[in-house]
Amino acid sequence: MIWSNEESLSRSELEKIQVEKLKDTVAHVYQNVEFFRNKMQNLNVRPEDVKTLDDLKKLPFSTKEDLRVNYPFGLFAVPENKVVRLHASSGTTGKPTVVGYTQKDIDNWSELIARIVTMAGATVDDKVQIAFKYGLFTGAFGLHYGLEKAGICVIPTSSGNTEKQLMLMKDFGTTILVSTPSYALHMGEIAHSLGIDPKTDLKIRLGLFGGEGSSEATREKIQKVWGMLATENYGLSELIGPGVAGECTHLNGMHISEDFFLPEIINPKTGEVLPPGEKGELVITTLNKEALPLIRYRTRDITRLFYEPCSCGRTTVRMEKISGRSDDMLIVKGVNLFPTQVEEVLSKFDALGPHYEIVIEKHNYLDSLEIKVELNEDLSIDSYQEFERLEQNIKHELRVVLGLEPKLNIVNPRTLQRFEGKAKRVYDLR
Amino acid sequence: MIIKQLTVFLENKSGRLSEVTRVLGENGINISALSIADTSEYGLLRLIVSDGAKATELLKKNGFSVNLTDVICLNVKHEPGTLHDAIKTLSDAGIDIEYMYAYAVGDNAAVIMKVSDAKEAIYILTQNNIDLLKSHEIK
Numbered sequence: 001m002i003w004s005n006e007e008s009l010s011r012s013e014l015e016k017i018q019v020e021k022l023k024d025t026v027a028h029v030y031q032n033v034e035f036f037r038n039k040m041q042n043l044n045v046r047p048e049d050v051k052t053l054d055d056l057k058k059l060p061f062s063t064k065e066d067l068r069v070n071y072p073f074g075l076f077a078v079p080e081n082k083v084v085r086l087h088a089s090s091g092t093t094g095k096p097t098v099v100g101y102t103q104k105d106i107d108n109w110s111e112l113i114a115r116i117v118t119m120a121g122a123t124v125d126d127k128v129q130i131a132f133k134y135g136l137f138t139g140a141f142g143l144h145y146g147l148e149k150a151g152i153c154v155i156p157t158s159s160g161n162t163e164k165q166l167m168l169m170k171d172f173g174t175t176i177l178v179s180t181p182s183y184a185l186h187m188g189e190i191a192h193s194l195g196i197d198p199k200t201d202l203k204i205r206l207g208l209f210g211g212e213g214s215s216e217a218t219r220e221k222i223q224k225v226w227g228m229l230a231t232e233n234y235g236l237s238e239l240i241g242p243g244v245a246g247e248c249t250h251l252n253g254m255h256i257s258e259d260f261f262l263p264e265i266i267n268p269k270t271g272e273v274l275p276p277g278e279k280g281e282l283v284i285t286t287l288n289k290e291a292l293p294l295i296r297y298r299t300r301d302i303t304r305l306f307y308e309p310c311s312c313g314r315t316t317v318r319m320e321k322i323s324g325r326s327d328d329m330l331i332v333k334g335v336n337l338f339p340t341q342v343e344e345v346l347s348k349f350d351a352l353g354p355h356y357e358i359v360i361e362k363h364n365y366l367d368s369l370e371i372k373v374e375l376n377e378d379l380s381i382d383s384y385q386e387f388e389r390l391e392q393n394i395k396h397e398l399r400v401v402l403g404l405e406p407k408l409n410i411v412n413p414r415t416l417q418r419f420e421g422k423a424k425r426v427y428d429l430r
Numbered sequence: 431m432i433i434k435q436l437t438v439f440l441e442n443k444s445g446r447l448s449e450v451t452r453v454l455g456e457n458g459i460n461i462s463a464l465s466i467a468d469t470s471e472y473g474l475l476r477l478i479v480s481d482g483a484k485a486t487e488l489l490k491k492n493g494f495s496v497n498l499t500d501v502i503c504l505n506v507k508h509e510p511g512t513l514h515d516a517i518k519t520l521s522d523a524g525i526d527i528e529y530m531y532a533y534a535v536g537d538n539a540a541v542i543m544k545v546s547d548a549k550e551a552i553y554i555l556t557q558n559n560i561d562l563l564k565s566h567e568i569k
């Protein structure tokens with residue numbers, strides 16, 4: 001089922017809507033947000049210069065830093081008494097970024113969520129457990145109201161207290177799980193330790209995952225452990241929260257609600273707009289936001305866009321799974337490299353542990369790339385031929401995925417450094 | 431008559447081998463037989479020890495990647511032709527030898543073999559009066 005007509009318009013019908021909304025948005029920010037007005041004036045662009053979608057590239061970019069500098073309400077385009085909800089995302093340093101919603105923004109948010117849950121296959125017969133943390137984060141509340149709008153029963157368990165989550169899941173007959181992918185894996189482990197097999201003892205059939213990027217290997221693992229269809233959705237609190245894009249049951253990229261979000265792909269180093277199908281940083285202009293409209297917002301997420309209509313019947317553009325953050329991008333021998341690509345390859349090999357390091361050095365003006373990875377403590381091989389085959393297979397996969405020929409160094413378990421928080425994987429010694 | 435052999439992965443780092451012997455020595459585990467296959471980069475250490483399960487656990491705890499495999503150990507007379515007879519018996523029975531290593535003590539030689547089917551190999555060899563050693567007999 002397709003929730004809204006806007007998801008299956010022809011390209012020309014859709015672009016007509018986008019142009020009108022783009023003009024409105026530009027006029028709205030020019031009139032009401034001093035920050036954007038100044039930026040546009042500096043570039044000598046006036047709202048009436050934006051007549052087509054192509055004119056988008058005349059407009060200035062905006063960034064998360066801009067939100068921080070204008071903390072808390074400096075980028076709001078409506079009077080404060082029109083704002084009915086505030087959310088904030090934690091900054092790793094200093095002040096959080098604050099986002100606001102008018103009542104219309106909240107209603108639109110629910111509409112967007114109703115679209116993505118419907119495309120993932122949720123129906124009124126389902127019961128959804130929301131294991132996102134309720135609070136300042138946008139995740140839980142966004143899904144909550146959107147699911148209700150779609151007529152689906154919501155169980156707002158929030159995150160944590162996994163044993164109780166599992167008990168309710170069993171007793172209530174929950175059929176859908178909303179959480180981060182890593183929490184779904186953790187929950188699966190706890191279930192097994194309690195003697196519950198999620199596949200047979202629980203009724204979960206569908207996962208709506210977001211809040212963090214994840215690999216195909218993680219998806220496969222979740223599907224295997226839970227016996228569910230694991231779908232992914234995408235959003236950023238700055239843009240609205242979850243609901244920007246979501247996967248349909250074909251799991252073939254995430255459909256962006258293009259009548260609300262106008263996407264571009266740029267080269268993160270130069271800001272140049274790249275043609276469809278090329279990989280680069282996702283930039284989004286919001287087309288329907290009242291409280292916090294953003295022009296050409298740099299998401300820092302690296303992806304690719306596909307404009308071919310999907311076999312599900314939707315015509316909206318699809319974005320590939322996020323393959324990294326533009327801040328994490330490395331350039332080795334002129335090739336763009338993301339640590340997540342390396343992780344994706346290594347995670348396919350059962351013989352390897354989860355810890356790895358990427359070391360880049362310069363020898364005689366040439367870049368050299370080395371990947372160190374730990375073996376699992378359970379050695380699956382017993383002869384040299386087997387070991388060489390494993391080594392060749394890993395090297396081959398790396399070559400195919402990275403387009404580079406790294407030196408591979410397989411090391412003993414527990415020899416690479418461990419980190420309490422976010423792991424340091426990259427050592428760029430150039 | 432099945433014997434548990436440990437295969438331990440060694441990065442070609444000096445000290446790695448002595449680390450293995452230290453861990454085992456300090457915990458009172460005897461090494462009865464040992465062989466190393468190595469290239470310029472990595473090494474695979476094969477060990478027969480007095481307590482395979484305990485040694486595996488200890489080595490894993492100390493950061494080694496360990497595999498526990500079933501092998502057999504033939505006891506042949508230290509004379510020309512005896513090893514050939516044993517190998518022929520196995521190959522006639524369609525059993526592949528993946529690798530082997532041997533050591534001679536006095537009149538006899540112990541030959542450790544990884545074969546495609548250990549149980550079948552034990553049966554065939556015993557039928558042909560070729561002597562096999564049990565774990566505790568390897569010294």
Ligand SMILES: [Zn+2]
Nearest residue numbers: 248310312314
């Ligand atoms: Zn689709």
